[in-house]
Amino acid sequence: MTPDMSLSELSPLTPWVQACALCLGCIIGSFLNVVVWRVPRGESLLHPPSHCPNCGHAIRPWENIPVVSWLLLRGRCSGCHQPISIRYPLGELATGLVYLAVFQAAMARGLPVAVIPGHFFLLGTLISVAQIDLRHRLVPDVVTLTGMAVALLLALLLPDSHLRDGASLITSAALRLLAGQGAGALPSPLLASGLDSLLGLAAGLLLLGPLATAGTVLAVRLRRPDLTVMGWGDVKCLMMLGAFLGPDACLYILCAASCLGFAFGLLRLAVSRGRHGWSVPFAPFLSLAALAWLLAGKCW
Ligand SMILES: [Zn+2]
Numbered sequence: 001m002t003p004d005m006s007l008s009e010l011s012p013l014t015p016w017v018q019a020c021a022l023c024l025g026c027i028i029g030s031f032l033n034v035v036v037w038r039v040p041r042g043e044s045l046l047h048p049p050s051h052c053p054n055c056g057h058a059i060r061p062w063e064n065i066p067v068v069s070w071l072l073l074r075g076r077c078s079g080c081h082q083p084i085s086i087r088y089p090l091g092e093l094a095t096g097l098v099y100l101a102v103f104q105a106a107m108a109r110g111l112p113v114a115v116i117p118g119h120f121f122l123l124g125t126l127i128s129v130a131q132i133d134l135r136h137r138l139v140p141d142v143v144t145l146t147g148m149a150v151a152l153l154l155a156l157l158l159p160d161s162h163l164r165d166g167a168s169l170i171t172s173a174a175l176r177l178l179a180g181q182g183a184g185a186l187p188s189p190l191l192a193s194g195l196d197s198l199l200g201l202a203a204g205l206l207l208l209g210p211l212a213t214a215g216t217v218l219a220v221r222l223r224r225p226d227l228t229v230m231g232w233g234d235v236k237c238l239m240m241l242g243a244f245l246g247p248d249a250c251l252y253i254l255c256a257a258s259c260l261g262f263a264f265g266l267l268r269l270a271v272s273r274g275r276h277g278w279s280v281p282f283a284p285f286l287s288l289a290a291l292a293w294l295l296a297g298k299c300w
Pocket residue numbers: 052053054055056057077078079080081082
């Protein structure tokens with residue numbers, strides 16, 4: 001298997017690769033349960049090892065198998081017999097199904113194998129960021145900055161990952177502008193891929209950065225430190241998305257996420273009869289819009 005090989009060439013192995021995508025997603029979902037609990041609390045992901053929060057019982061390897069262990073333990077800790085929330089196996093299963101769906105979509109569109117590491121890493125960061133933002137109104141830098149670094153690295157190591165569905169419109173225009181070449185000229189894959197990732201990163205900053213800056217200035221002027229128009233965590237989340245998927249995707253994701261967030265805010269305001277304000281966590285909507293992009297691909 002090579003990075004430029006099309007995923008559609010794996011079709012004879014379809015049931016096996018589907019099972020692998022599902023299992024990998026469940027295992028990553030189990031790790032994300034730890035990330036979502038520990039990162040907002042500033043705890044290490046490695047120490048101490050997984051344990052029951054009630055009795056401190058160290059989780060043994062067979063008790064740590066995603067979904068299966070919860071069923072074998074009948075949803076209770078083997079040390080103190082306190083219930084283990086069903087949220088954990090459901091989160092693992094949902095992550096597995098999302099990984100499977102994204103893999104299927106990439107396979108159906110005949111994308112190169114090279115897109116899979118980026119797609120899977122991005123999904124993991126989005127699932128954790130969306131949950132942390134929903135619970136804590138926080139988008140941790142450690143997740144988004146790591147995501148940006150991984151995206152840039154993958155763009156250089158696996159150039160084919162950025163040339164899916166043809167080069168991005170914005171990146172193609174920038175390449176022609178840089179080289180002063182005609183529309184038919186073919187840029188080096190490495191240059192196209194690296195530029196696509198950098199332009200995506202810049203697009204995220206340029207699209208949301210001014211709004212976050214204006215919000216910060218307004219909060220200082222009005223002496224309202226609680227006032228947040230757009231958090232810098234959301235800006236970094238969009239920059240990370242741009243670094244993985246390029247500037248075209250960045251634009252689409254911001255438009256789709258804004259519409260979703262606006263509709264949700266309006267609905268919540270109406271249902272709660274004004275008890276809830278307009279403020280909604282934005283990262284979950286960015287994540288949903290990015291998932292739609294991963295499933296449907298370029299929409300224009
Ligand atoms: Zn216990």
